Structures are given as C-alpha cells and as structure tokens.
Amino acid sequence: DMPRLAMHHGLEPVPVDLDRGTLAPRPDALTRALTPRTRILVVAHLFGGLVDLDLAWEMCESRGVLLVEDCAQAFRGPLDTGNPLADVSMFSFGMLKTATALGGALFTVRNASLLQRMRDVQAAWPLQRRSSHLKRLAQTSAFIALTRPAPYALLARAAGDDFDRKINSAVRAFPAAGTDQLVGRLEQRPGAPLLRLLEHRLKNFDYARLDARALSGERLAAMLPPGMHIGGRALDHTHWLFPVSAPDPARLIDAVRAAGFDAARKASSVSAIAAPAGRPDLEPLLAREAMSRLVFLPAYPELPSGSLERIANAVASEVYANAAP
Numbered sequence: 001d002m003p004r005l006a007m008h009h010g011l012e013p014v015p016v017d018l019d020r021g022t023l024a025p026r027p028d029a030l031t032r033a034l035t036p037r038t039r040i041l042v043v044a045h046l047f048g049g050l051v052d053l054d055l056a057w058e059m060c061e062s063r064g065v066l067l068v069e070d071c072a073q074a075f076r077g078p079l080d081t082g083n084p085l086a087d088v089s090m091f092s093f094g095m096l097k098t099a100t101a102l103g104g105a106l107f108t109v110r111n112a113s114l115l116q117r118m119r120d121v122q123a124a125w126p127l128q129r130r131s132s133h134l135k136r137l138a139q140t141s142a143f144i145a146l147t148r149p150a151p152y153a154l155l156a157r158a159a160g161d162d163f164d165r166k167i168n169s170a171v172r173a174f175p176a177a178g179t180d181q182l183v184g185r186l187e188q189r190p191g192a193p194l195l196r197l198l199e200h201r202l203k204n205f206d207y208a209r210l211d212a213r214a215l216s217g218e219r220l221a222a223m224l225p226p227g228m229h230i231g232g233r234a235l236d237h238t239h240w241l242f243p244v245s246a247p248d249p250a251r252l253i254d255a256v257r258a259a260g261f262d263a264a265r266k267a268s269s270v271s272a273i274a275a276p277a278g279r280p281d282l283e284p285l286l287a288r289e290a291m292s293r294l295v296f297l298p299a300y301p302e303l304p305s306g307s308l309e310r311i312a313n314a315v316a317s318e319v320y321a322n323a324a325p
Contacts, residue, residue, distance in 0.1 A: 002042065002070075003273050004179045005186075011039065015273050017284040020245075021233035024051040032281055034059055040066045043086075045074035046270060047241040048217070049234025057085040066114075073240045075099060077210065078202040081108045088114070093198060095140060098240060099205055101198035102136045104190050128191035212301035214238045216308065220299045223312035225319050230290055242299040244315070249295045252318050256297065259314035261307065264296050 003013035017029035023046045034041070041060050045051050053069065060067040071082055072092040077099070082089020089108040093101040109115040190198075217239025221229045230243040246252040249265055256263040272291050275282035297311055 001182060001269070004182065008179050008183055012276055013273055014038075014276055014279075015282060015284040015287070016041075017282075018287040018290070020230060020286060020290050022051065023047070023049055023231040023234060025056060026286070027055060029282070029284070030056065030059060034063055034065065036063075038063065038065050040068055042068045042070055044070040044072075044270075045234075047231055047243050048074055048214075048238040049231045050074055050236045052235050053083050053085045072097060074238065076238060077205045077207055084110070087111050093201070098210065098238075099201045101194060101201050102140055103133070104194050104198050106198075122189060125187045125189050128188040128194060130191055130193055133191055133193045209301060210238055213240075213299075216301045216303070217242055217299045220297065220308045220312060223308065223316075225316055228315070228319070230294065239299055242297045243294050244297060245290055245293045246295045247293070247319070248322065249293055251322065252295050252315065255314045255318035256295075256311060259310050261298050261303075261311050261314075263298070265294065 006013045014033050016025040016033045018024065019026050025043060030041075041056060043051055043053060043056055051069075053067070057067055059065070066087050067085065068088040068090065069083055069086040070090050071080070072090065072094075075091050075093075075098045080091075082091075086108075087110055090105065091107070092105040093099060093103065095102055107118070109118060214237060217237060220242060221232055224244065228244040228246075230245050231237075244252075253263045253265065270291065272284045272288040275284070297315070299308065299311075
C-alpha cells in the first residue's frame with residue numbers, strides 16, 4: 001500500500017534493491033536511487049529483522065532527505081520508540097502484528113515542525129466510528145474461529161490455490177478495492193475503543209512471548225540448510241515471520257504440510273515494485289527474485305515439542321531430494 005499512498009500524494013515511488021541476507025538496502029542501489037528530486041527514504045524492517053540504518057542516515061543527512069523507518073513488522077514492545085537516526089519511526093497494530101489492536105498506529109517524530117504539521121493534518125480528519133471498530137472485532141472473531149484445525153482444513157480445500165491470497169486479504173487492517181477507498185479508511189482519527197484497546201495491549205505487553213518467539217526462530221534457522229533463511233543476517237531478529245527461499249515453493253509447502261504443519265506463500269503483503277520509466281538500472285532484481293521464491297514457515301513458540309525438528313527435516317528432505325546433481 002505504501003507505493004499507492006505515495007502516488008496518491010503526488011510522489012513517485014522508487015524501489016531500492018535489497019541484500020538477500022540482511023534485507024537492508026544495497027549500498028550501490030541506494031546510491032543510484034537517491035537523486036536531487038528525492039524527498040523521503042522509507043526503510044522497512046521486514047519479517048522481524050532490524051536493518052542497520054547507519055549508511056541510510058549518512059546518505060539522507062548529506063542530501064537533506066527525510067529518513068523514515070517502517071517498524072510495523074519489528075515491534076519490540078512499548079519501550080521501542082525506533083532508531084534515533086530516523087526522522088520518523090512508524091509502528092502499526094493490525095490483526096497479525098505484534099501486540100495487535102486490530103488497527104491503529106504509533107509514530108515517533110523527531111522533527112518538531114514536522115510533528116506539528118502532521119498533527120494539524122490529522123486534526124481535520126473525521127473521527128473513526130465505533131461501528132467500524134465493532135465490525136473489525138466481529139471479523140476477527142470469525143477469523144479466529146475459522147483458523148481452528150477442522151474449519152481451517154475445510155476452508156483450505158474449498159479455496160484451493162487461491163487460499164493464501166484470500167487469507168492475507170482478510171487479515172489486512174484496511175482492505176480496500178481502490179486507492180481512494182484506502183485513503184478514506186486511513187485518514188480517520190482513532191476512536192476511543194481503538195485507543196483503549198491499544199493502550200491495554202501496550203500496558204500488558206508480553207515480553208516473555210517475544211523472547212520465546214525470537215528463540216524459536218533462531219532454533220529453526222540453525223536447523224535449516226545453509227542460506228535458506230531470508231534476512232537471517234539481520235542485526236537482530238524477533239522472527240515476526242519466518243521466510244525461506246525455496247527453488248520450488250509449491251513443493252516445499254506440500255512437504256511441510258505433509259509433515260503436519262502449515263506453510264504459506266502469502267503471509268505478508270510485501271512485494272517488489274517496478275522501477276520508474278527510463279530507469280531500468282533501478283529494477284529491484286534481487287528482491288523480486290527472492291520474493292518470488294518465498295515460503296513462510298511456522299516458528300512460533302506455541303508449537304508442540306519436537307515440531308521445529310520435524311519442520312526442518314521436512315524442508316531439508318525436500319531441498320536435498322530435488323537438488324541439482
């Protein structure tokens with residue numbers, strides 16, 4: 001949605017290719033992408049890993065470019081206000097996010113004049129209706145009911161090959177058919193029910209589970225064939241999602257499901273966008289290739305004992321059985 005929102009506001013989104021191991025912007029790609037027309041650089045911390053912002057900060061500082069970090073997938077609790085090098089740090093709390101409040105966001109804005117401008121803009125937005133929050137609660141309750149083993153299996157069979165896309169669309173905080181509709185849903189001041197729920201989630205943040213999730217992800221990463229874990233060399237990792245690169249994603253998903261665990265292609269809406277017209281040197285070839293092979297494995301701490309080993313064995317068996325001689 002970020003590219004669509006940028007275009008809605010008269011900006012041209014420009015991709016920066018990523019390093020497969022860290023999911024950080026590649027220095028050569030970042031150098032090519034930043035021009036005198038660049039106004040904002042957005043760096044996303046993907047799948048629970050942290051990107052080193054030192055280089056991005058140096059390049060933005062020397063060019064007068066605003067540095068924004070998207071921390072939606074890397075929230076580490078209410079004490080986490082983001083990297084102080086960033087001008088703006090963004091956190092969101094949709095259905096599948098850490099400390100979900102079924103919507104809403106928090107920003108750390110380190111530029112006083114920018115913060116005031118943002119407050120002035122938000123003050124003109126309409127207040128979120130209570131009915132929209134209640135609708136989201138009802139949708140979430142239905143979704144949770146459908147994710148229990150028996151209904152989930154029936155739904156997967158009924159949806160067929162389109163299952164992952166439908167699930168990913170259902171859990172997005174602002175599903176919208178068009179950009180105008182998306183903007184209309186975003187440009188609302190949060191209502192009291194949403195704010196109270198978010199306050200409750202932050203005051204009762206489960207640091208123990210966050211640590212357990214990070215440990216579970218590290219354990220699984222250590223068991224997999226070398227180089228499979230996308231972003232495995234990030235600065236730090238809480239493993240909000242656990243992505244791997246598979247030569248044949250469909251076969252790997254089948255192998256993991258045959259072992260009794262779910263795996264998916266579309267657990268995240270992250271994708272690589274096209275370069276602007278006339279700038280083929282900016283095509284994010286490495287990112288696009290990595291995203292085309294993504295499979296998300298379960299690595300959450302609630303898995304029964306021995307599950308990580310069984311998942312790793314299923315992955316290794318599939319990878320080595322179909323490796324080129």
